[in-house]
Amino acid sequence: MGVSLKDVAQRAGVSIKTVSNVVNNSPHVTPQMRARVQQAIDELGYRPNLTARHLRKGRTGIIAFAVPELGNPYFAELAGAVIDAAARHDYTVLVDHTAGLRERELLVCQEFRSHVIDGLILSPIHLETADLVARHETSPLVLLGEREYEAPYDQIAIDNVAAARTAVRHLLDLGRRRITFLGSRTGQERQPAHLRLRGWREELAAAGITPDESLVVTTEGYGRADGAAAVTALLERGERPDAVFAYNDLIALGAMRTLTERGLRIPEDVAVVGFDDIEESRYGATTLTTVSPDKQAIARLAVDRLVDRLSGKPVAGPQRIRPGYRLVVRESSGGAGQGPPPEEGARGAAGD
Amino acid sequence: MGVSLKDVAQRAGVSIKTVSNVVNNSPHVTPQMRARVQQAIDELGYRPNLTARHLRKGRTGIIAFAVPELGNPYFAELAGAVIDAAARHDYTVLVDHTAGLRERELLVCQEFRSHVIDGLILSPIHLETADLVARHETSPLVLLGEREYEAPYDQIAIDNVAAARTAVRHLLDLGRRRITFLGSRTGQERQPAHLRLRGWREELAAAGITPDESLVVTTEGYGRADGAAAVTALLERGERPDAVFAYNDLIALGAMRTLTERGLRIPEDVAVVGFDDIEESRYGATTLTTVSPDKQAIARLAVDRLVDRLSGKPVAGPQRIRPGYRLVVRESSGGAGQGPPPEEGARGAAGD
DNA sequence: GTGAAAGCGCTAACAC
DNA sequence: GTGTTAGCGCTTTCAC
Secondary structure: OOOOHHHHHHHHOOOHHHHHHHHOOOOOOOHHHHHHHHHHHHHHOOOOOHHHHHHHHOOOOEEEEEEOOOOOHHHHHHHHHHHHHHHOOOOEEEEEEOOOOHHHHHHHHOOOOOOOOOEEEEOOOOOOHHHHHOOOOOOOEEEEOOOOOOOOOEEEOOOHHHHHHHHHHHHHHOOOOOEEEEEEOOOOOOOOHHHHHHHHHHHHHHOOOOOOHHHEEEOOOOOHHHHHHHHHHHHHOOOOOOEEEEOOHHHHHHHHHHHHHOOOOOOOOOEEEEEOOOHHHHOOOOOOEEEEEOHHHHHHHHHHHHHHHHOOOOOOOOOEEOOOEEEEOOHHHOOOOOOOOHHHHOOOOOOO | OOOOHHHHHHHHOOOHHHHHHHHOOOOOOOHHHHHHHHHHHHHHOOOOOHHHHHHHHOOOOEEEEEEOOOOOHHHHHHHHHHHHHHHOOOOEEEEEEOOOOHHHHHHHHOOOOOOOOOEEEEOOOOOOHHHHHOOOOOOOEEEEOOOOOOOOOEEEOOOHHHHHHHHHHHHHHOOOOOEEEEEEOOOOOOOOHHHHHHHHHHHHHHOOOOOOHHHEEEOOOOOHHHHHHHHHHHHHOOOOOOEEEEOOHHHHHHHHHHHHHOOOOOOOOOEEEEEOOOHHHHOOOOOOEEEEEOHHHHHHHHHHHHHHHHOOOOOOOOOEEOOOEEEEOOHHHOOOOOOOOHHHHOOOOOOO
16 A cells, blocks of 8 residues: 555666665765665655654553553653653654553553554552552563552652651641541552552551541542542531541542532531642642652652663663652642743633 | 463363364354363463464454643543443554654654554554554554644544634623633644634634734643733733633633632633543532533544554545533533533542 | 564675 | 666465
8 A cells, every 4th residue: 555665776777775865864875875866765755664663673662651641741741741751852752541440551561552552651540559460561670659569560659658748747737627538448558549549547646646547537549529529528527627628629629519518618618638739729729738759750750661661771770759749838728829921821821 | 471372282182273163152152062171271271372362363352542741630530431432343542642742753653563462542642644544554543633744544533723712602602702722832733722713813813803902812732830920920910801712621621720810700700611621620619611512422534444444444535523512501601500510420430 | 383484674794 | 887686574365
């Protein structure tokens, strides 16, 4: 169907190798030869078949980035950062979503797309250490996110316990005592929310407060609707928290919506702190205080790590890498009430 | 490096063809032969090399979906829908972003990744008809979004003029007369905002109101920050609109933030209508009235169209397809003030 | 039902 | 500098 090197060679009256040299900008081609070949290329509309090149070279230049949900702005923003970081190394990114299903996480890190992607960056939710240990695939894998594994792969995640403690500390400093945690799942201690919940427990204990487990609210998912539902449930069973620490910004935003609907003022009656620092948290009627992981660093570290392994460079064994984070205080906890500062607000997403 | 069919064949003491038959679930293999080969496959940890298969078959099963900005939830949500629609046809999606740069849009629809992707769904911003006409690539291309081209490709977009008119009609029905439009770019009549702006003009004119061009505010980009800046500019030059119709939800949300900061009440003082119906618009302190394009339909139509052409089915020539849309009235225009209805809010994004 | 051989389009050795 | 050749791993005739 397509035009191949052979066709071009025939047309230009040269050998395949010469055409290949021209296409690959080999220095050992005379200008007039280059011109002659180029003309044939243009006339025939030749385009190199990357699949064939990949087969020959044993690598494709594609890395996959698999996240639970693209609809969560945190991952969308992270994906953008990964694409940019990869582009700097001439890698293309295949963005994938697992919909938070264990089955799809397994598929992605197993044989799926074997030899089509050179490496994988995966943000798992349900994967177990055993799944990882049993992995057949030999292509490099970098893990992202809150879960920690005893498996021989690079893992990149901020210190979730410490970050959560910082958030809770902030609420305690504000004089809040009945701090609810939104986002744990029942009986799933190894679920993502685990570490942040532990931070909540530890910081409360450190402040001499016995963590009241009735203030921990189970959610089904990690979206705005879950945050809204959690607050509804909480209020209906008569709890009156003076602060909310949510597993992520989406849950926090959903919670804020319901709190406001119920006539509770933020932050006067209830202070709210989220996690992720998605752009949206800077633009609500009440801006959201949140733990801000350094997404650029996360993306860069993950891609660099992967590319190093891919390039065959001697790289140290699997590591746990801890990117930075910071607590961004905004209106929802009574912080600086002046709205988004110019430099933060300057980035604009493109339209449709 | 990898284990190939040949290795497995050797191990099992059969021919390559037989192994291939087993791998591809060909019916013409005896059970015991299948078992024997399967054992060799398991022992060696064989995985088919998809690159080689692709080269041989001339197709890869990958389609690309290129958007201006993944950080815009509209595109992130659409990407999720495209991935799901493609999965139903056993296609994998390569999500790409062009960062709204013409250069990258050109690259994506030209030779880029030639033979790696079978087809492309592109949402362009800066591409011109001429660029499309000059396209060399023969792989199928489906165009999405507001811009319309005189080029031989399928184009899928809601009727932007009519949708915008519906939005403005709604504001007029509410008794608003000074309706500002946020999101046009100066002197770029063919820019995306063009059709929605035309809808604004037409509907005002139809209502006997001369469109006041000083109520059209230019923005640099399409994000929350742009909406915020636009309103600031508008108010500072002394305008007092009683309604805002924004090019998209992000601009609308940014605008709402600034309006509230300036002490203007929504919707009492200023009614706001957006465009896109991103999930966020259902969860702010004030929920956002917006034009809701049917994203599922857009994704499905685009993928189906592409897959039909890919499968070599006889398909009618290039078409303009118009998916549905509806105006969702929420609090920002004084609509039903009861917050997100359960069925809409039920969808939860996964965590990190 | 299974085997042998050709070739998808390309690159990398190696000759000339 | 340029041409020739041998595969990369797979599927696909076509024999047997």
